[in-house]
Amino acid sequence: MEGPSKVVQEPSPFEKVVDFVDERVGLKTIQAKMLNEPVPGGSRWAYAFGSCLLFIFILQAVTGILLMFYYVPSTDHAYASTQYIIHEVDYGWFLLSYHFWGSSAMVVMAFAHMSQVFLWGAYKKPRELIWLVGLVLFGIVMGFGFTGYLLPWDQRAYWATVVGVEIMDKTPIAGDFLARFLKGGPTPGQMTLSRFFVIHVMVLPAALAGLAGLHLFLFRKAGPAGPFRGSPAEIKAKTDYFFPRQIWKDIVAMATVFLIICSLAFIEPVVLLEKATPDPGDYHPEPEWYFLFLFQLLRLKIFGGEFGQFLGAIAIPGAFMAFLAALPFIDTNPERNIFKRPVALIGWIVVMLGILIFTVSAIINREFLH
Amino acid sequence: MQPKLSAKAVCSDKEVGRISKVVVDPLSHEISHVVIQGRNGKSGERQVPISEIREVVSEEEVVFRCSSEDLEQYPLLDRDSFVTVHDVEIAHLEDNLHVEPGEVLVPLPRLEREIPRRMFFANMTHAIGALITLPLVYPVLKYLMKPMYQPYDNSWFQVGNVNKIQKENVGYQYKFTRGFKEAFMPEQEIEKNIWVVKATPEIQEAVYGGEDKKFYDNKGDVVWANKATTPFIGFSGKCPHLGCGYKWRKTKNYPDGVFLCPCHLSIYDEAGKVLDGPAPRALDVLPMKVDAGGNINIIDIEYKAGVKGQIRLL
Numbered sequence: 001m002e003g004p005s006k007v008v009q010e011p012s013p014f015e016k017v018v019d020f021v022d023e024r025v026g027l028k029t030i031q032a033k034m035l036n037e038p039v040p041g042g043s044r045w046a047y048a049f050g051s052c053l054l055f056i057f058i059l060q061a062v063t064g065i066l067l068m069f070y071y072v073p074s075t076d077h078a079y080a081s082t083q084y085i086i087h088e089v090d091y092g093w094f095l096l097s098y099h100f101w102g103s104s105a106m107v108v109m110a111f112a113h114m115s116q117v118f119l120w121g122a123y124k125k126p127r128e129l130i131w132l133v134g135l136v137l138f139g140i141v142m143g144f145g146f147t148g149y150l151l152p153w154d155q156r157a158y159w160a161t162v163v164g165v166e167i168m169d170k171t172p173i174a175g176d177f178l179a180r181f182l183k184g185g186p187t188p189g190q191m192t193l194s195r196f197f198v199i200h201v202m203v204l205p206a207a208l209a210g211l212a213g214l215h216l217f218l219f220r221k222a223g224p225a226g227p228f229r230g231s232p233a234e235i236k237a238k239t240d241y242f243f244p245r246q247i248w249k250d251i252v253a254m255a256t257v258f259l260i261i262c263s264l265a266f267i268e269p270v271v272l273l274e275k276a277t278p279d280p281g282d283y284h285p286e287p288e289w290y291f292l293f294l295f296q297l298l299r300l301k302i303f304g305g306e307f308g309q310f311l312g313a314i315a316i317p318g319a320f321m322a323f324l325a326a327l328p329f330i331d332t333n334p335e336r337n338i339f340k341r342p343v344a345l346i347g348w349i350v351v352m353l354g355i356l357i358f359t360v361s362a363i364i365n366r367e368f369l370h
Numbered sequence: 371m372q373p374k375l376s377a378k379a380v381c382s383d384k385e386v387g388r389i390s391k392v393v394v395d396p397l398s399h400e401i402s403h404v405v406i407q408g409r410n411g412k413s414g415e416r417q418v419p420i421s422e423i424r425e426v427v428s429e430e431e432v433v434f435r436c437s438s439e440d441l442e443q444y445p446l447l448d449r450d451s452f453v454t455v456h457d458v459e460i461a462h463l464e465d466n467l468h469v470e471p472g473e474v475l476v477p478l479p480r481l482e483r484e485i486p487r488r489m490f491f492a493n494m495t496h497a498i499g500a501l502i503t504l505p506l507v508y509p510v511l512k513y514l515m516k517p518m519y520q521p522y523d524n525s526w527f528q529v530g531n532v533n534k535i536q537k538e539n540v541g542y543q544y545k546f547t548r549g550f551k552e553a554f555m556p557e558q559e560i561e562k563n564i565w566v567v568k569a570t571p572e573i574q575e576a577v578y579g580g581e582d583k584k585f586y587d588n589k590g591d592v593v594w595a596n597k598a599t600t601p602f603i604g605f606s607g608k609c610p611h612l613g614c615g616y617k618w619r620k621t622k623n624y625p626d627g628v629f630l631c632p633c634h635l636s637i638y639d640e641a642g643k644v645l646d647g648p649a650p651r652a653l654d655v656l657p658m659k660v661d662a663g664g665n666i667n668i669i670d671i672e673y674k675a676g677v678k679g680q681i682r683l684l
Contacts, residue, residue: 076558159614163633166612166675176674180518186683187672190552191517277561279545279607280615284632298612299634304648306678309612365635 035243040226042238043246046120047224048253049113054212055254056106056261060144061205063099071151073197075190078153079275086270097265103145105261107290110141118348121336122225128328130218133211135325140208145288147200150193158276159285161188161196167298167313175314187278228336286366293358296365375473378431379406381438389432390415391473393452396460404432405447405475415447453478517553523684524593524669529564532602532664539573539640541565541605541618541629548670563607564656564668565618565629567640570601576641577603577655585657585671586682594657594669603642604658604668605629611636611649613675629653650678 011019022028039047070089072081085092114134117123123131150161165188169179184191226235240246273283287295294317297303303312331344338345377389390407394400403417424435434441452475455463460476485491529546544564551557569577578598585593596603609616614633621630621637628645629638637646642653657669672684 075552075555159633163612163614169674170676177518181514183518185517185552186520189550190555278615279561279563285614286633295634298648301646301648304611304636304650306650306676308648309650309676 035241035247037220037224037242038239039224039242039246040239041230041235042240043242043249044227045249045253046116047246048250049109049116050219051250052253052257053106053109053113056102056109056257057208057212059258059261060099060102060106063095063102064201064205066095067099068201073151073193075153075193075276078151078193079272082152082154083272086272093269094265097269098261100270101261101264101268103148104264104288104290105257106141107145109257110138114138115348115352118344119338120225120228121338121341121344123328124331124334124336125328127218127222127225130215130222131328132325133215133218135321137208137211137215139321140204140211144200144204144208145290147196147204149288150196151200152270152272153193153276154272154274155276155280155283156273156286158188158278159280159283160287160291161192163285163295164287164291165192170310170314172310172314225336228338284366286362289359292362293355296358296362299365372429373426373432374429377429379404380427380431380433381436381441382434383437385409386434386438386441387413391447391475393417393475393477394455394460394463396458396476399460399463406441415449416441416444417447418444451478451483452476521588522671522682524587526659526667527670529604529666529668532566532568532660532666535566535568535602538568538570540627541567541640543607543618544604544666562670563615565605565607565616565653566658566666567603567605568601569603569640571599573641574599574601574603576643583655585669594659596655596657600658600660602658602660602666604656604666605642606654606656606672608654608672608675609633609636609649610651610654610673610675611647616653650676651680654680 018027067085070081070085070092072078082096085096087093117131117134146161146164150157165179165182168182169175171178180186182192182195183189184195230238274281286292294313297316298309298312300312302308333341335341373389375389375392378385379387379389387406387408389404391405392401393403393405395402401420403419404423405415405417407415418434418441422434422436423432425433427433455474455476458476527546527548529544535542542565544566545561546563547559547561549557550560567573578596580598582598583596585595587593607615609631611631611634614631616629616631616636616638618627619630620627624637624645627640629640629642630636631647631649634649635647636644636649638649638653639645642655644652654671654673656671659667661667670684671682674681674683
């Protein structure tokens with residue numbers, strides 16, 4: 001039986017444009033290569049953290065650029081211009097609060113992402129470099145938090161920076177130079193604000209964008225690690241492509257993150273304290289919540305004194321990061337199943353509990369001080 | 371139909387070997403030659419123009435026009451005159467060429483052959499790059515370091531009057547504003563604070579140890595000396611632990627009052643000595659003079675926090 005003869009249609013103008021570009025750029029190949037990434041063992045919700053980080057970063061960049069339309073990075077205008085954004089500019093409070101809560105979301109998501117990679121044993125050969133670049137990216141995220149905190153130039157901002165820079169000053173050899181370099185002088189002032197501003201809006205975004213690109217490139221080169229259980233045949237049977245199932249999970253996760261950040265911005269919008277000044281008045285200086293555990297650690301007597309302080313503020317966090325960097329080279333056992341890696345599992349639980357306990361005790365101490 | 375690499379090569383008289391490589395013209399993207407590997411691998415590889423192919427019988431067999439003897443006239447493959455497509459960037463090659471895995475060769479341009487100074491050029495490129503970068507290092511460093519090291523400010527500021535002090539050995543806070551001129555900025559008023567204690571002789575002894583306390587400028591010259599027997603002692607408002615602002619407070623353990631820093635909970639007595647907490651040294655005594663009218667004047671010195679010794683910053 002013959003079907004109706006096919007009518008060969010002329011391509012529409014849009015298709016012609018697409019073909020024109022495709023011939024020169026290879027768009028369709030790029031698109032196919034981006035979407036048709038095999039995900040061993042199939043898509044999972046647990047794989048959405050990385051995509052969420054990228055999503056949060058993009059929105060931080062967008063809201064950050066918007067804030068710069070009104071913000072003035074000078075000690076005599078930073079505070080007033082931030083107050084203007086909050087109180088006068090339409091939806092300024094929302095964009096600023098979104099940016100503020102977005103930064104917290106970024107830290108939380110980075111923790112989740114790193115934990116997932118750690119628990120899945122996905123840092124192991126051949127993915128060592130992805131892990132290393134990821135650690136640098138984590139450092140950049142923390143740098144964003146630290147430099148961005150100063151910009152509103154209120155008391156909270158000022159004192160977190162005073163203490164943070166004093167801590168960096170304790171780095172052996174380079175500490176004094178580093179602290180003066182960041183402060184742009186002996187004490188915090190305009191030079192500090194200028195430096196933190198340019199680092200926050202130019203240096204770190206460029207570094208993050210470049211390294212995130214490298215991170216993704218290396219990830220695509222090595223391919224996803226897949227589940228840590230199951231025979232090769234089982235994994236193969238469940239394998240699908242990045243599109244559509246994983247992208248669907250990713251976009252649902254991103255929408256959830258977006259809703260959470262928006263809700264936080266509505267429920268707890270940013271409110272500034274008094275304008276920054278070297279007299280703290282009644283304000284009890286405290287860093288952003290994700291630095292609270294380190295802050296509480298430094299209250300301990302064993303981390304007192306010159307040496308103790310170096311130990312608590314520099315040596316221990318430094319050694320911990322160095323350990324994480326060395327991890328894929330120390331832990332060369334190819335076993336990825338977390339339930340067969342008791343040291344790794346216990347280590348992760350101990351670190352998380354430690355951070356939790358110190359954070360909670362910092363909050364309890366806060367009550368005691370009032 | 372396109373033959374596979376490793377397809378049989380058959381001349382007009384007999385089978386001569388297999389196709390081992392193909393040569394591609396880098397500009398037209400067309401295959402210009404095939405390379406025939408003689409049978410048994412003994413007779414070497416010969417480069418035969420594509421025009422000699424009479425028929426592609428199947429993916430596995432290619433028939434040539436010439437006889438096996440004629441084939442001998444074609445040159446042996448000079449492998450060094452070619453690079454593989456892995457070594458050269460040819461746009462859209464894969465759109466035109468559908469080859470099974472194997473070696474696809476591209477002739478090395480004549481100008482690129484036998485360049486003895488290839489390494490020299492590579493090194494020179496790096497050297498010129500370094501010559502562009504190096505002269506920038508020092509100016510850039512100096513540019514960024516401009517505000518980092520400044521002479522100390524030894525001017526005096528009046529912070530208040532001693533008549534507000536009623537009790538001995540108790541901390542009283544004096545808030546003051548001072549002008550602060552930074553780089554291009556107009557002078558700004560900033561708020562600071564110090565703590566003053568009217569000390570009994572025991573406390574004076576605890577602070578000064580019986581010796582006058584001298585203060586120095588950048589050159590090491592003495593700017594001012596606090597007499598060991600002055601009753602009024604001024605402490606810098608900056609906590610020597612990590613630079614927060616501390617307060618005079620009464621606590622459960624210290625009902626008479628102590629200096630307490632809310633940041634990391636360092637506790638100091640009225641002589642500034644560390645009682646508890648992580649602070650590495652006592653509170654910093656400031657250069658201070660009280661005039662006949664009871665007005666307190668200080669030099670607004672700041673020391674580096676977190677170290678045992680006093681390292682002056684401001």
